Amino acid sequence: MMTRELPIIAVATAPGKAGVGVIRISGRNLNAIIGALFQKNLLPRQATLLTLHEVDGQAIDQLIAIYFAGPASFTGEDVLELQCHGGPQLLELVMKRCLELGKIAGLVIAEPGEFTLRAYLNNKIDLAQAEAIADLIDAQSEAAVRGAARSLQGVFSTDINNLIEEITQLRILVESTLDFPEEEIEFLESAQARERLKKVSDQLAVLRQGAQQGKILREGIQLVLAGAPNVGKSSLLNRLAGEEVAIVTPIAGTTRDRVKESISIDGVPINIIDTAGLRDTSDVVEAKGIERSWDAIRLADLVIFLRDARTPDEEDNFLRAQILQAIPPRCPVLELGNKADLLGLEVKGTANPETLYISAKTGEGIDDLKARILKMVGWGGAHEGVISARRRHLDCLERAAEHLHQSAAFASHGNISLELFAEELRLAQDQLGQITGKLLPDDLLGKIFSQFCIGK
Ligand SMILES: Nc1nc2c(ncn2[C@@H]2O[C@H](COP(=O)(O)OP(=O)(O)O)[C@@H](O)[C@H]2O)c(=O)[nH]1
Numbered sequence: 001m002m003t004r005e006l007p008i009i010a011v012a013t014a015p016g017k018a019g020v021g022v023i024r025i026s027g028r029n030l031n032a033i034i035g036a037l038f039q040k041n042l043l044p045r046q047a048t049l050l051t052l053h054e055v056d057g058q059a060i061d062q063l064i065a066i067y068f069a070g071p072a073s074f075t076g077e078d079v080l081e082l083q084c085h086g087g088p089q090l091l092e093l094v095m096k097r098c099l100e101l102g103k104i105a106g107l108v109i110a111e112p113g114e115f116t117l118r119a120y121l122n123n124k125i126d127l128a129q130a131e132a133i134a135d136l137i138d139a140q141s142e143a144a145v146r147g148a149a150r151s152l153q154g155v156f157s158t159d160i161n162n163l164i165e166e167i168t169q170l171r172i173l174v175e176s177t178l179d180f181p182e183e184e185i186e187f188l189e190s191a192q193a194r195e196r197l198k199k200v201s202d203q204l205a206v207l208r209q210g211a212q213q214g215k216i217l218r219e220g221i222q223l224v225l226a227g228a229p230n231v232g233k234s235s236l237l238n239r240l241a242g243e244e245v246a247i248v249t250p251i252a253g254t255t256r257d258r259v260k261e262s263i264s265i266d267g268v269p270i271n272i273i274d275t276a277g278l279r280d281t282s283d284v285v286e287a288k289g290i291e292r293s294w295d296a297i298r299l300a301d302l303v304i305f306l307r308d309a310r311t312p313d314e315e316d317n318f319l320r321a322q323i324l325q326a327i328p329p330r331c332p333v334l335e336l337g338n339k340a341d342l343l344g345l346e347v348k349g350t351a352n353p354e355t356l357y358i359s360a361k362t363g364e365g366i367d368d369l370k371a372r373i374l375k376m377v378g379w380g381g382a383h384e385g386v387i388s389a390r391r392r393h394l395d396c397l398e399r400a401a402e403h404l405h406q407s408a409a410f411a412s413h414g415n416i417s418l419e420l421f422a423e424e425l426r427l428a429q430d431q432l433g434q435i436t437g438k439l440l441p442d443d444l445l446g447k448i449f450s451q452f453c454i455g456k
């Protein structure tokens with residue numbers, strides 16, 4: 001897929017009936033195909049009303065064709081857009097006819113994301129922008145649309161490129177003095193290398209914060225409600241969702257399968273997963289449910305460990321340890337004491353000050369809980385200026401930060417090695433370059449674009 005040079009075709013609009021359906025063709029040179037389809041040449045960037053005919057001369061559709069001569073096009077190649085009438089059968093006939101007539105030029109059906117891939121390979125956009133196109137189309141909320149639009153405009157890429165540029169400048173300085181080891185200390189002082197490194201690190205920290213917000217908006221938060229049976233997990237789900245999504249009874253073991261519900265707190269999408277209460281059981285169905293609960297915990301962004309506030313802390317030690325062991329790295333656990341309405345005031349006074357007390361029944365503490373959820377997942381509260389970001393970007397940013405940190409260590413007093421200092425800078429730069437696509441291995445690239453839909 002990565003290197004094929006054949007012209008490609010796909011329906012660019014959504015399946016189903018619509019007023020208009022767009023078919024897009026991209027290739028190095030589309031003159032032959034255009035001639036075969038319409039028996040004439042098209043002027044670039046002009047809408048032309050044309051009729052496409054079957055081999056026996058019957059009209060298939062009257063359509064508007066727009067031709068973009070490469071490289072001034074989305075993909076950087078010649079692009080032909082056919083605005084047909086938007087019926088699924090009709091579009092299939094147009095596709096079929098185009099493939100027949102385009103056979104001489106090797107026309108083939110596009111792979112998912114192949115148009116955008118070509119735009120990327122022809123340097124029309126970088127990888128972060130290509131991903132932003134997918135995010136823009138997939139966006140589930142207004143904030144997510146705005147974030148993706150900003151990334152597509154190149155806001156994220158520009159920040160990354162600025163950082164890369166500053167690291168490059170620093171590397172040039174360092175590498176030019178590598179041959180004079182006795183001057184290492186003077187060099188660090190005179191070039192203000194430490195100060196410059198600190199500045200780059202600070203900028204990276206800001207970028208990571210923004211990217212973290214972007215990822216939250218794009219993907220939402222997987223919030224798992226875990227705890228022993230009967231502590232009120234399903235009641236809490238219903239309370240947060242504002243409706244009776246899950247069945248609540250006083251019988252332990254009522255919830256036997258995962259129940260999911262998506263809510264939004266302050267515009268942040270939260271996917272809540274209610275689980276079967278964690279306990280030993282001989283019931284086969286319940287045991288399966290509990291296994292699924294552990295599966296959900298292993299994929300969570302945040303786990304709420306719900307307890308009955310009347311149970312002494314230490315009685316839940318075993319379960320607490322089990323949960324802490326199952327959660328993924330970086331996943332915080334929020335411990336809550338539920339059924340606060342049943343607690344006497346004197347008990348609350350002596351209880352663990354870290355624990356948040358709520359009542360799923362009366363709604364007590366729920367607003368505090370919502371605020372705490374947002375804080376724990378790292379939501380900064382600002383929709384302004386958020387960019388669209390993915391786990392992949394966050395991982396690269398994190399690794400870049402680690403290398404900058406290492407780099408600083410090799411410039412610290414008493415342990416100076418300019419060579420290692422420069423090497424860590426280079427590694428940080430490589431990580432940043434992977435975000436915009438420079439230096440990204442081909443198999444990863446293929447994986448990213450295969451998640452696009454066809455015609456994109
Ligand atoms: N008093 C009181 N009862 C609660 C509260 N939350 C849940 N319950 C009750 O506890 C029982 C178990 O609740 P449920 O949500 O099914 O617990 P789960 O097994 O953890 O899902 C039900 O009878 C609920 O009505 C609460 O905050 N206060």
Ligand SMILES: [Mg+2]
Nearest residue numbers: 233234254255
């Ligand atoms: Mg339940």
